[in-house]
Amino acid sequence: MDELAPSRRRLLIGALAGGIGAAAGCLGTSDDGDGGDGDGAELRLSLSRIEGSLRDRHVRDRDDPPEGWDEAALDAALAGESYATQGRKPFFASPDDPKYVAHEGTYYQLGSVVVDEVAETYPVLRLFAVDGDDVESAVDGGEDGSLPEADQRAVRIAHFAARARGNAGGYQAGLVQRGGYAYRTETARAESALLADDGPDHVSYRDTTYRVEIERERFHETVYRPTAEALAESPERMEAILRATFVGARVGSDDLSAEARRIVEGADAxxxxxxxxxxxxxxELLRAIDARPYIDGNVRKDAGVRENQKEMIRYGDEYYERYLRISGEADD
Incomplete structure (x- = not known):
């Protein structure tokens, strides 16, 4: 990416060293508080202040884990004991989304490693809309119906797939599997009325009647071993680790000119x-928050630059989510 032209660089240095006159003259004003009057790409900046520390945001206490975590896996990982989960990561951690827990004064990063693969056969529920809604054998698959909770969940998720067939829309990845709902847990299979030999052939859900199809299919599932790596023994050390992991640019308010600070205030509000x-x-501000590629009005043609970008920064003593969005036409 080319730097600013020399004349523009001199203007910037002059504005920083000698005051805000040149910057204020270039910034201009408008009814909505935005500056600039060019006809190229429009770059929108918004800042969302993050309350509290990064520990508050990312670290869970051992006694207050998220609902989706496997608590037995958490106990085993913290105690260094052998344990395995099948078909799902015990803490849903990934390199882009690490998970942390505090236990007895120590901060841990949680994760998992793949240790095996197993094959399992599960019944899969698929739903197919039928013409008309007067099928007498249809049972209510909603929350007010008589089906067990396991089947209500299955119908709701299979409905997503049925609704998406032939449409441009989709459904939430991870819930729908193989075009329907897989009864993976023994409890769900035991409770199910739809899986029974004399189960209903049709269900109704959200004003649509569906034909019920059940197929037993083979799944190959990953086996995970949960891990817990001790990272820090103090809140300050853990905060520093989280800053290094999640925070990009660090900007002091005294590092910016008055006009650049005014832009920060506008983006924050x-x-x-x-x-x-x-x-x-x-x-000046884009350079300070490490968004230099966006200074180029032809940014859409620059490799590796996204038109919408979100990143965490630190301004003064506060953390912010920084969001940049490009709209309008780019310069040639």
């Missing part, structure tokens, strides 16, 4: 935008 070519104050 609502949103700030300018059309390329951007004002010197906006360029």
């Amino acid at each position: 609502e949103e700030y935008s300018e059309t390329h070519p951007y004002s010197e104050a906006y360029v």
Whole structure:
């Protein structure tokens, strides 16, 4: 990415060293508080303040784990004992979404490793809409119906797949499997009325009647061993680790000119935008928050730059979610 032209660089340095006059003159004003009057790409900046520490945001206490975590896996990982989960990660952790827990004064990063694979056969429920809604044998598959909770969940998820067939829309990944709902747990299979030999052939859900289809299918499932790696013994050390993991640019308010600080205030309150070519104050701020590629009005053609980007930054003593969005036409 090319730097600013020399004349523009000199203007920026002059604004930083000698005051805000040049920057204020370039920034301009409008009814909505946005600066710039060019006809190129419009770059919108919004800042969302994060309350509290990163520990508050990312670390869970051992006695208050998220509902989806496997608590037996958590106990085993913290105690260094052998344990395995099948078909799902015990803490849903990934390199892009690490999980942390505090236990007896120590902070741990949770994860898992793949240790095996097993094959299992599960019944899969698929639903197919039928013409008309007057099928007498149809049972209510909703919350007010008589089906067990396991079947109500199965119908709701299979309905997502049935609704999406032939439509441009989709469904939530991870819930629908093989075009329907897989009864993976022994409890769900034992409770199910739809899986019984004399189970209903049709269900109704959200004003639609569906034909019930049950097929037993083979699944190959990953086996995971939960892990817990001790990271820190103090809140301060853990906060530093989280900053290094999640926070990008660090900007002191005294590092910015008055006009650049005004842009921060506008982006924090609502949103700030300018059309390329951007004002010197906006360029100054984009450099400070490590968004240099966006200074180029032809940013859409630059490899590796997304039109919408979200990142955490630190401004002064506060954390912010920084969101950049491009709209309008790019310069040639």
